[in-house]
Amino acid sequence: MSSQLTRRDWLRASGLMTAGLSLSRFTPAEAAPTAEQTQSTFANEFAFTAPPDMPKLRARLLANENPLGIAPSAKEALIKAADSGNRYAWMEFGQLKDLIATDEGVKATNIMMSPGSSDILMAAADNFAKAGGTILTSAFTYDDLLRRSEKLGAKIKAMPMTKDYKFDLPAIKASLTPDVKLVYIVNPNNPTGTIVPTAELEAFCREVAPKVPVFIDEAYIDFYEPAERPKLGKLVADGQNIILARTFSKIHGFAGLRLGYAIAQPDMLKTLHAYTNGDFAVSITTLMAGIASYKDIAWQNHCRAENAKARSYTTKALTEMGYEVIPSAANFILFPIRMKPKTFENQMFANGIGIQTREYNGQPFCRVSVGTSEEMVMFIDSFKKVVG
Numbered sequence: 001m002s003s004q005l006t007r008r009d010w011l012r013a014s015g016l017m018t019a020g021l022s023l024s025r026f027t028p029a030e031a032a033p034t035a036e037q038t039q040s041t042f043a044n045e046f047a048f049t050a051p052p053d054m055p056k057l058r059a060r061l062l063a064n065e066n067p068l069g070i071a072p073s074a075k076e077a078l079i080k081a082a083d084s085g086n087r088y089a090w091m092e093f094g095q096l097k098d099l100i101a102t103d104e105g106v107k108a109t110n111i112m113m114s115p116g117s118s119d120i121l122m123a124a125a126d127n128f129a130k131a132g133g134t135i136l137t138s139a140f141t142y143d144d145l146l147r148r149s150e151k152l153g154a155k156i157k158a159m160p161m162t163k164d165y166k167f168d169l170p171a172i173k174a175s176l177t178p179d180v181k182l183v184y185i186v187n188p189n190n191p192t193g194t195i196v197p198t199a200e201l202e203a204f205c206r207e208v209a210p211k212v213p214v215f216i217d218e219a220y221i222d223f224y225e226p227a228e229r230p231k232l233g234k235l236v237a238d239g240q241n242i243i244l245a246r247t248f249s250k251i252h253g254f255a256g257l258r259l260g261y262a263i264a265q266p267d268m269l270k271t272l273h274a275y276t277n278g279d280f281a282v283s284i285t286t287l288m289a290g291i292a293s294y295k296d297i298a299w300q301n302h303c304r305a306e307n308a309k310a311r312s313y314t315t316k317a318l319t320e321m322g323y324e325v326i327p328s329a330a331n332f333i334l335f336p337i338r339m340k341p342k343t344f345e346n347q348m349f350a351n352g353i354g355i356q357t358r359e360y361n362g363q364p365f366c367r368v369s370v371g372t373s374e375e376m377v378m379f380i381d382s383f384k385k386v387v388g
């Protein structure tokens with residue numbers, strides 16, 4: 001096995017391969033299925049046994065992590081919580097649920113904690129794909145839930161994106177058929193970084209959710225300016241059958257600590273709970289750090305502002321070089337490249353810059369996570385060298 005393959009397998013197995021190279025398998029629904037689309041590629045997904053062959057990177061810009069780390073207040077809480085490591089966290093997750101419930105305008109019974117939102121995505125796939133049927137989504141999005149659903153025997157109907165790389169909600173709505181078990185929306189979307197207008201998304205949920213559950217993956221929602229952030233909790237409070245998946249992995253920097261949650265109807269949470277340990281899967285140390293981080297608005301504002309600054313620098317530098325950068329509302333940027341994705345990726349890695357590549361409709365793209373300002377300068381310098 002080549003070192004490149006080993007790295008790729010590790011990324012996939014460790015969940016770092018966000019949206020994955022396999023994304024191109026979910027090409028637009030009307031395109032003729034290719035052999036790649038129809039054949040299962042899951043056989044060896046978790047089969048790696050060798051230690052990860054991760055090159056030493058100067059800038060790790062491949063997994064949409066927070067380059068600033070966790071909040072100092074969260075670190076303090078984490079260390080303090082070590083003393084309670086012998087106790088089950090019966091009381092503590094209630095505290096975090098109460099805080100979230102107040103902000104979202106829902107009840108604590110509408111919330112289920114989890115070790116990252118991946119567990120919620122997997123539980124949804126396990127539940128909604130178990131009897132076949134179709135999962136309806138967009139062609140260029142995060143594919144963890146989709147790959148798992150496909151593996152369980154469901155079909156993936158992936159509608160093309162709009163011209164500006166957004167979820168095409170009218171097209172998705174028009175494609176609803178009785179065999180659709182779940183609609184999967186990612187907002188802001190990974191890998192495009194695009195958002196759908198909040199009013200349009202709300203109207204979509206109110207119309208579609210009475211017919212079929214709508215899953216909205218809001219992993220990157222914290223990168224919205226707080227005043228502009230969609231407040232879909234109110235739809236849950238109104239009794240709508242939607243599932244919101246949130247994570248602390250991004251603005252809170254908890255990708256390694258693992259913390260996330262779902263907001264949904266209590267019955268839906270009960271259904272999903274059959275596939276996950278839910279609240280109890282989260283360690284007390286992570287939970288206590290999560291509570292501190294959730295309350296630390298100043299740290300979240302700092303991370304959001306630093307992200308916006310570095311993102312804007314990178315967008316400007318690429319635009320000046322003649323690249324068409326897709327406007328991003330998240331902590332990563334996607335833009336079309338003019339090289340073979342593999343060659344580009346290898347050369348960037350050889351320079352110590354970790355990025356990911358994607359293909360959509362035959363066009364290769366680079367997806368670069370927003371690191372620190374210094375890391376983005378390194379990225380641009382390397383990019384100039386690699387593309388000549």
Ligand SMILES: Cc1ncc(COP(=O)(O)O)c(C=O)c1O
Pocket residue numbers: 018063064115116117118119121142186189190217219246247248249255259260
């Ligand atoms: C769109 C999206 N959803 C969910 C996740 C899962 O994140 P985690 O399991 O770390 O919460 C990711 C990770 O990158 C993501 O990009």
